[in-house]
Amino acid sequence: xxxxxxxxxxxxxxxxxxxxxxxxxxxxxxxxxxxxxxxxxxxxxxxxxxxxxxxxxxxxxxxxxxxxxxxxxxxxxxxxxxxxxxxxxxxxxxxxxxxxxxxxxxxxxxxxxxxxxxxxxxxxxxxxxxxxxxxxxxxxxxxxxxxxxxxxxxxxxxxxxxxxxxxxxxxxxxxxxxxxxxxxxxxxxxxxxxxxxxxxxxxxxxxxxxxxxxxxxxxxxxxxxxxxxxxxxxxx
Numbered sequence: 001x002x003x004x005x006x007x008x009x010x011x012x013x014x015x016x017x018x019x020x021x022x023x024x025x026x027x028x029x030x031x032x033x034x035x036x037x038x039x040x041x042x043x044x045x046x047x048x049x050x051x052x053x054x055x056x057x058x059x060x061x062x063x064x065x066x067x068x069x070x071x072x073x074x075x076x077x078x079x080x081x082x083x084x085x086x087x088x089x090x091x092x093x094x095x096x097x098x099x100x101x102x103x104x105x106x107x108x109x110x111x112x113x114x115x116x117x118x119x120x121x122x123x124x125x126x127x128x129x130x131x132x133x134x135x136x137x138x139x140x141x142x143x144x145x146x147x148x149x150x151x152x153x154x155x156x157x158x159x160x161x162x163x164x165x166x167x168x169x170x171x172x173x174x175x176x177x178x179x180x181x182x183x184x185x186x187x188x189x190x191x192x193x194x195x196x197x198x199x200x201x202x203x204x205x206x207x208x209x210x211x212x213x214x215x216x217x218x219x220x221x222x223x224x225x226x227x228x229x230x231x232x233x234x235x236x
Contacts, residue, residue: 019086021178021209022048022071027080029066029232040066041077042232046177048209053200055223056213063232064213065110068180071211072107085177102130106171106179106208108212110186112163113170114155119168120166123150131174145169145199161192168199178209185216197222 029041040063048054058064069075071082073089073099074236076186090096107113114123124141128134142148145165150158157164164184171179175187178202185193193216200220204210212219228235 007046009027012121017022017052019083020047020049021085022046022211023083024071025081025083027067027070027077027205029063029075030078034149040232041070044080044229044232044234046227048211050205050207050209052225053142053204053210053212053223054219054225054227056211056227056229057215057220058229062229064229066232067229068081068109068182071178072105072180073101074107089123092223100235102127103132103174104177106173108167108171108179108184110182112155112227113167114163117190118157119152120158120169123155123166124169127170127173136172136175141169141172144172144202146195152187160187161189161195164188164192164196165199168196172203176208178211179203180211182213184212185214185219193218 008047025045027041027044028039031038031040036111046054056064056067066075070077070090077090080090081088084100087104089100101107118126120142121138124138128138129184136144138146138232142151145168147162147169148164150162155163155166164187168184171181171208181200184200185196188196197218200210200212212223
């Protein structure tokens with residue numbers, strides 16, 4: 001990576017002269033409950049290069065989900081900054097964070113990203129409309145995840161493996177710069193897990209950055225980097 005760290009709110013540049021898909025600087029997140037204060041993130045800094053998959057491991061309560069939500073702009077860090085392709089995401093109004101998220105970030109959380117009252121095709125369409133000009137058509141996306149024949153199915157009609165692939169289709173709807181996934185294969189059998197991992201690898205092959213929170217050895221093996229989050233701090 002080129003040694004091109006700027007000042008103030010400027011992002012670093014990769015060797016190609018472009019800002020990386022994802023960069024964080026000194027992220028802190030505090031939670032208060034009455035007189036008690038919990039420090040969920042303690043100065044987390046990382047850079048995810050184009051085409052790189054980062055597996056984020058750590059025990060329950062280590063701050064993994066909090067970090068992912070801050071990276072996605074779903075939660076505001078108490079301190080520090082998040083950049084997506086050089087564009088600052090953190091410490092902006094929610095409307096602006098939502099705009100950046102729709103265009104640049106694919107999010108796949110454990111809570112799911114499907115609207116229950118829409119069929120699969122319309123779930124992908126809604127995500128594409130929010131993001132602007134999609135690179136792939138709805139049909140092409142569903143074909144990529146092997147769900148073209150299920151395009152009219154509602155989320156309640158999909159199996160666990162189909163839900164995982166459907167959520168991935170929504171996350172990839174606008175060919176994002178970075179995909180943030182929280183345990184994307186946690187409830188899947190071995191064959192379906194491998195299918196989802198192949199889709200993630202293909203995405204990285206197109207130059208996106210991936211951050212995957214996982215307990216799966218298979219996900220850790222396919223990652224370019226494995227980071228351990230302990231007590232809100234990144235090791236490795």
